[in-house]
Amino acid sequence: MQQPRRLGTGIGWRPEIAEAVERMPGIDWVEAVAENVCPGHVPESLLRLRERGVTVVPHGVSLGLGGADRPDESRLTALAERVEALGSPLVTEHIAFVRAGGPLTASPLLEAGHLLPVPRTRDALDVLCANVRAAQAALPVPLAVENIAALFSWPGEEMTEGQFLYELADRTGVRLLVDVANLHTNHVNRGEDPAKALDELPVEAIAYVHVAGGFERDGVWHDSHAHPVPGPVLDILADLASRVAPPGVLLERDENFPDPAELERELAAIRSTVTRAEARATAGAGLRGGTSAGRTTPGVSADTGTAPDTGPTSPATPDTAPATPAAPDAGPGEVTPVNGPDAVGAARQDTGPGPAAEDAARQRLGLAQAALLSALVAGTPAPEGFDGVRLGVQARSLAAKRADVVAKVAPELPEILAEVYRPAFLAYAQGHPMTGGYRRDALDFAEHLLLAGLPESTETRLLRDWWLERSGPAPLSRRPAARLARATRRVLLRR
Known part of the structure; x- marks a missing residue:
């Protein structure tokens, strides 16, 4: 049986720290946001890393596998193209929804601009399993x-996080990317015990582990990826490493990048945490005269220390999973599992609900997600059962993230508007949900300001020129035939 690919210690590759990452010692692999990589123009830094033998893994953020709709074929194709361009051994995404509404619910299509948690219900699990299988096939x-991390809980959930992930891995054979920082976030925000989640997780299905920092404000933990990794997150990493040898561990940092030396110190702390946990587990096993209880090397038998001979493994299936367990909701007198899906690298025979039942589950989930997202981005009332205060925190967080990302994809806007940019964008976001991605959002924001009747000034003229140059299918400077349309639009905007 093929064992999972050993990745080692890695760091999230970002353009802002690309040169520093190339110079860092001991970097075995990197992870790049898939949507930020163009297959035909892979950043030179990533190409140089690949030439040195550094593995590059694309990390998707926009599929919305936890959403009610089936995965968009064009997004799956784009993700597959990035896998091929980077020569990656695996690809990752999130258990989240990022948009809701549309034809399925006969309501406006809305985008969150961020990852939102799915309810841990049977409906959501059935839909997620179907979407994961579709993605695996593509x-x-x-x-x-x-x-993922969450600021709020869904009412009426039917499973814990560990049980939900266990069922997902069991039914689909999908691997897991376990983010220990997100387990800490959910501990603070939702009162969920990280140790219990690890007890219930199929840890042998882990592909690799994320470690990141955040901050606490007014009793709410924000998974910012812009702050140092705190001690409690390293404690959860140590607990995980005492149970299973993680194939890879990666430091994520997306904002507020420190000096390279500080990133190297965080990487050293991560390595040290894993090494110490593994040493303690091994020592404990030696004292007991056997293997460490609960600790597993993926693909290796705990009884013999060797890989079981189960025949050839299909390259299309994940490499690992634990031995056959009982179901997570085992009844009285039955054994509740600690780890693992049914077989290493293979899902149990699961076809999910029939087409009619699946469609009904999708519609129920779609209506619930659309109502929630509308409350978060369009100001409609909070659905029954949700914590209104927490939804308010999430809504403000989404608006702030929109402002930050728009400033990145359209850096001219904060340059033109200076200190006015952020308050103006946050005011705009309250009544204008995002419906077409961040670049469209930037154009719509600029158009909104211009149509609001800004007083004529140098800034207004610069903003108008910026919008005119980018609002057509191609830059107007390259379309001489559009001169009349450009002049007409200028007149309209000056009214």
Whole structure:
């Protein structure tokens, strides 16, 4: 049986720290946001890393596998193209929804601009399993999916996070990307015990582990990826490493990048945490005269220390999973599982609900997600059962993230508007949900300001020129035939 690919220690590759990452010692692999990589123009830094033998893993953020709709074929194709361009051994995404509404619910299509948690219900699990299977069929390498952080809980949930992930891995054979920082976030925000989640997780299905920092404000933990990794997150990493040898561990940092030396110190702390946990587990096993209880090397038998001979493994399936367990909701007198899906690298025979039942589950989930997202981005009332205060925190967080990302994709806007940019964008976001991605959002924001009747000034003229140059299918400077349309639009905007 093929064991999972050993990745080692890695860091999230970002353009802002690309040169520093190339110079860092001991970097075995990197992870790049898939949507930020153009297959035909892979950044030179990533190409140089690949030439040195550094593995590059694309990490998707926009599929919305936890959404009610089936995965968009064009997004799956784009993700597969990035896998091929980077020569990656696997690809990752999130257990989240990022948009809701549309034809399924006969309501406006809304985008969150961020990852939102799915309810841990049977409906959501059935839909997620179907979406994961569709993604697995469309992608050329194994898929791993990540547990996400949440600021709020869904009412009426039927499973714990560990049980939900266990069922997902069991039914689909998908690998898991376990983010220990997100387990800490959910501990603070939702009172969920990280140790219990690890007890219930199929840890042998882990592809790799994320470690990141955040901050606490007014009793709410924000998974910012812009702050140092705190001690409690490293404690959860140590607990995980005492149970299973993680194939890879990666430091994520997306904003507020420190000096390279500080990133190297965080990487050293991560390595040290894993090494110490593994040493303690091994020592404990030696004292007991056997293997460490609960600790597993993926693909290796705990009884013999060797890989079991189960025949050839299909390259289209994940490499690992634990031995056959009982179901997570085992009844009285039955054994509740600690780890693992049914078989290493293979899902149990599961076809999910029939087409009619699946469609009904999708519609129920779609209506619930659309109502929630509308409350978060369009100001409609909070659905029954939700914590209104927490939804308010999430809504403000989404608006702030929109402002930050728009400033990145359209850096001219904060340059033109200076200190006015952020308050103006946040005011705009309250009544204008995002419906077409961040670049469209930037254009719509600029148009909104211009149509609001800004007083004529140098800034207004610069903003008008910027919008005119980018609002057509091609830059107007390259379309001489559009001169009349440009002049007409200028007149309209000056009214």
